[in-house]
Amino acid sequence: MSVKLEIAQDILLNLVTVMLTERVALSECWRRILGETVRSDMDFPPFDRSPLDGYALIAEEVVNATPENPVCLKQIDYIPAGGTPNTSVSFGTACRIMTGAPLPPVATGVVRLEDTIVNGDNVTILDGRGADKNICFRGEELFTGEEIVSEGTIINAGVMGMLAVLGKSRPYVFRKPRVALVATGSEIIPVDFPLVPGKIRNSNSYMLSAQVAEAGAQTILLGNASDNVDEISHLLESASDCDVFITTGGASVGDYDLIGEVYKKMGITLLFDRVSIKPGMPVLAGIRDGKIYLGLSGNPAAAAISFEQLVRPVLMKMSGRKTWWRPRIKAVLAAPFKKKTGAKRFVWARCWQTGTDILVEPSGAQGNGMLKSAMGANALIVIPENSPPLPIGTEVEVILLADA
Ligand SMILES: Nc1nc2c(c(=O)[nH]1)N[C@H]1C(S)=C(S)[C@@H](COP(=O)(O)OP(=O)(O)OC[C@H]3O[C@@H](n4cnc5c(N)ncnc54)[C@H](O)[C@@H]3O)O[C@H]1N2
Numbered sequence: 001m002s003v004k005l006e007i008a009q010d011i012l013l014n015l016v017t018v019m020l021t022e023r024v025a026l027s028e029c030w031r032r033i034l035g036e037t038v039r040s041d042m043d044f045p046p047f048d049r050s051p052l053d054g055y056a057l058i059a060e061e062v063v064n065a066t067p068e069n070p071v072c073l074k075q076i077d078y079i080p081a082g083g084t085p086n087t088s089v090s091f092g093t094a095c096r097i098m099t100g101a102p103l104p105p106v107a108t109g110v111v112r113l114e115d116t117i118v119n120g121d122n123v124t125i126l127d128g129r130g131a132d133k134n135i136c137f138r139g140e141e142l143f144t145g146e147e148i149v150s151e152g153t154i155i156n157a158g159v160m161g162m163l164a165v166l167g168k169s170r171p172y173v174f175r176k177p178r179v180a181l182v183a184t185g186s187e188i189i190p191v192d193f194p195l196v197p198g199k200i201r202n203s204n205s206y207m208l209s210a211q212v213a214e215a216g217a218q219t220i221l222l223g224n225a226s227d228n229v230d231e232i233s234h235l236l237e238s239a240s241d242c243d244v245f246i247t248t249g250g251a252s253v254g255d256y257d258l259i260g261e262v263y264k265k266m267g268i269t270l271l272f273d274r275v276s277i278k279p280g281m282p283v284l285a286g287i288r289d290g291k292i293y294l295g296l297s298g299n300p301a302a303a304a305i306s307f308e309q310l311v312r313p314v315l316m317k318m319s320g321r322k323t324w325w326r327p328r329i330k331a332v333l334a335a336p337f338k339k340k341t342g343a344k345r346f347v348w349a350r351c352w353q354t355g356t357d358i359l360v361e362p363s364g365a366q367g368n369g370m371l372k373s374a375m376g377a378n379a380l381i382v383i384p385e386n387s388p389p390l391p392i393g394t395e396v397e398v399i400l401l402a403d404a
């Protein structure tokens with residue numbers, strides 16, 4: 001059964017079960033997906049603190065201080081970061097204070113060291129304007145009970161730091177989906193084998209394992225199988241703890257295109273076996289015991305596009321993400337796209353900004369067995385179905401990939 005891309009995406013996304021969560025050391029959490037909604041159990045900063053090295057004092061007393069009309073005060077305390085004040089300030093006094101140290105009671109401002117002259121215990125304030133602004137108030141960033149970061153958020157550097165602020169040393173994150181990869185084809189040899197006539201190296205498993213990792217999942221490389229139903233089924237059955245099973249090759253209609261037969265033999269319910277996109281038209285999807293099986297084309301570019309359009313959203317949803325589509329923008333073709341398009345087509349491309357224009361052009365030849373153009377691509381041009389050749393200057397829709 002051949003289906004439209006959007007239908008295929010819906011079928012698969014509706015079958016996704018979100019992974020369970022696990023606790024992981026915060027140091028290992030970068031790019032994991034947060035599995036809990038985190039609220040603040042404290043105010044932050046936890047105390048009024050100084051943003052400067054200088055003198056804490058009563059701001060009103062120095063507001064008019066100038067080099068010609070300085071205000072002289074007595075230093076009565078020294079408060080390092082990590083320390084606590086021993087006393088409060090009063091008119092005529094100031095406390096030497098370091099950046100990050102708690103403000104002494106009664107102080108309403110801080111004057112930076114550069115605007116003072118220090119002589120023993122005496123400090124002369126040369127400029128006190130704005131001293132009252134130099135305070136970071138308790139709770140100005142976070143307040144007790146506030147929702148700080150929600151379940152499903154990707155843990156970027158900012159989230160890592162914030163979880164540390166909150167003492168979340170082992171936050172809950174979603175387990176990474178485990179994705180089994182099998183390369184099928186009697187012509188396929190492992191990457192470290194010398195080439196012999198008729199054979200080619202397995203590039204798909206490596207390309208796809210990178211795509212799997214980028215989608216936040218974990219690859220289990222099950223190896224290569226020749227065009228043999230038993231051999232392919234055996235490999236797929238060998239990884240019962242995986243959540244998604246991907247094969248490449250054998251997805252089309254040739255005598256050795258066996259993935260349909262493999263699904264029958266294994267009792268996998270076929271959901272569809274063709275999707276109307278180019279490249280990547282031959283692609284099987286099936287389900288058995290809640291596990292998703294995808295039979296991608298052997299052609300590298302076709303496998304990569306099928307993964308991008310069908311598998312990536314599934315893995316993103318399974319990983320606990322709340323959104324799984326990449327950003328799309330409009331851009332203007334800087335080079336013509338000369339092919340007529342039947343089924344919706346995805347073209348590896350480079351996109352860049354010139355002044356206020358966003359331009360895009362194919363990143364190289366686009367054969368379905370070719371990979372060079374994928375190497376330098378930071379975008380995919382989406383060419384709608386039944387499009388004529390497109391001249392320079394045509395506005396096109398572009399999917400932004402991670403930068404390359
Ligand atoms: N009569 C028809 N023939 C073909 C059709 C069709 O509709 N009717 N569709 C074509 C399209 S489109 C594609 S795409 C391919 C899909 O073929 P398969 O998915 O069955 O893949 P294979 O035939 O096994 O391999 C295709 C190609 O890719 C190479 N390959 C396979 N595995 C790997 C790997 N792991 N690493 C690198 N390269 C790999 C393989 O050697 C072939 O050259 O079918 C068309 N034919």
Ligand code: MOO
Pocket residue numbers: 277278279280281282297299302368
């Ligand atoms: O549909 Mo094939 O996947 O042209 O490349």
